[in-house]
Amino acid sequence: xxxxxxxxxxxxxxxxxxxxxxxVPISNHLYFYWYRQILGQKVEFLVSFYNxxxxxKSEIFDDQFSVERPDGxxxxxKIRSTKLEDSAMYFCASKGFRTEAFFxxxxxxxxx
Amino acid sequence: xxxxxQPDIHITVSEGASLELRCNYSYGATPYLFWxxxxxxQGLQLLLKYFSGDTLVQGIKGFEAEFKRSQSSFNLRKPxxxxxxAAEYFxxxxxxxxxxxxxxxxxxxxxxxxx
Numbered sequence: 001x002x003x004x005x006x007x008x009x010x011x012x013x014x015x016x017x018x019x020x021x022x023x024v025p026i027s028n029h030l031y032f033y034w035y036r037q038i039l040g041q042k043v044e045f046l047v048s049f050y051n052x053x054x055x056x057k058s059e060i061f062d063d064q065f066s067v068e069r070p071d072g073x074x075x076x077x078k079i080r081s082t083k084l085e086d087s088a089m090y091f092c093a094s095k096g097f098r099t100e101a102f103f104x105x106x107x108x109x110x111x112x
Numbered sequence: 113x114x115x116x117x118q119p120d121i122h123i124t125v126s127e128g129a130s131l132e133l134r135c136n137y138s139y140g141a142t143p144y145l146f147w148x149x150x151x152x153x154q155g156l157q158l159l160l161k162y163f164s165g166d167t168l169v170q171g172i173k174g175f176e177a178e179f180k181r182s183q184s185s186f187n188l189r190k191p192x193x194x195x196x197x198a199a200e201y202f203x204x205x206x207x208x209x210x211x212x213x214x215x216x217x218x219x220x221x222x223x224x225x226x227x
Contacts, residue, residue: 031213043156043202043217056214091155095213100146101206105155 002026006092006104013082013111021077021107023092029102031095032075034067036060036088037106043091049075082111114139114205116218124224125193133188133221135177135203144206145186146215147177151199159201162186173197198225 005024013019025032034046047057049067066078075094079086089108093101115138125131137143145162160171167179177188186203200222204215 033214035215035217042219043204043215045214045216048214050213100158100161101213101215102158103148103156 002102004092004094004102004104006090006107008107009105010108011110013109015084015111016081019079019082019109021079021090021092021109023075023077023094023104024073025075025092025094026096026102027073029094029096029099031055031101032067032069033093033095033101034077035091035093035103037091038085038088046077046090079109082109084111087111114143114207114216116203116205116216118201118203118218118221120221121219122222122224124226126226127195128192131188131190131193131197131223133201133203133223135186135188135218137184137186137203137205139184139205139207141208142179142181144208145177145179146204146206147171147175147186147188148202148204148217149173149199150202150220156202159188193223193225195225195227198223 032049037043048055089106092104095101117136147159148156203218
């Protein structure tokens with residue numbers, strides 16, 4: 001069964017450092033997403049990506065965040081200068097036309 | 113903007129008992145509706161979805177949900193809970209024809225199962 005794959009599963013980084021979270025979406029999907037879940041809180045939408053551009057983003061997705069689909073298979077989320085409050089579980093998701101979103105297992109980011 | 117409310121933060125049921133998890137949404141029309149389950153340290157697994165048509169939808173693991181337009185609800189049910197059902201359950205809504213197609217999640221309900 002096809003699945004969304006995220007790497008790494010856990011990343012620890014120092015405040016102010018750049019991190020890149022990686023995702024391999026399901027191969028024939030068209031829409032790609034990043035969500036985050038701060039410990040004990042709800043899952044929040046960050047950004048959606050379609051046709052090689054951002055289609056929608058939330059207030060959380062400020063200038064410190066960027067996304068890229070560099071090679072047609074990977075989908076990355078970059079946080080330029082991490083803050084303590086960026087510590088969360090980050091989920092990648094992908095979606096085909098007229099299908100539901102499939103989520104990866106998540107990357108737990110810990111900023112120290 | 114759409115929103116989702118899951119009124120119960122925690123629910124404890126005995127194994128074998130029936131289960132109903134509540135979900136209410138706010139949106140001007142009929143949204144797409146989803147239930148996801150998250151086991152500890154795991155990702156989000158889709159249990160079931162409603163796009164249109166029959167308002168009672170069947171999902172995996174013996175779960176079902178009923179869309180009630182008049183109550184703006186999409187409650188999840190299971191007739192007999194198993195210990196392995198202990199997890200966190202999230203209701204989510206999606207907006208049809210929205211360019212971003214993103215989901216809005218409720219706060220989640222943590223289910224504990226007593227032996």
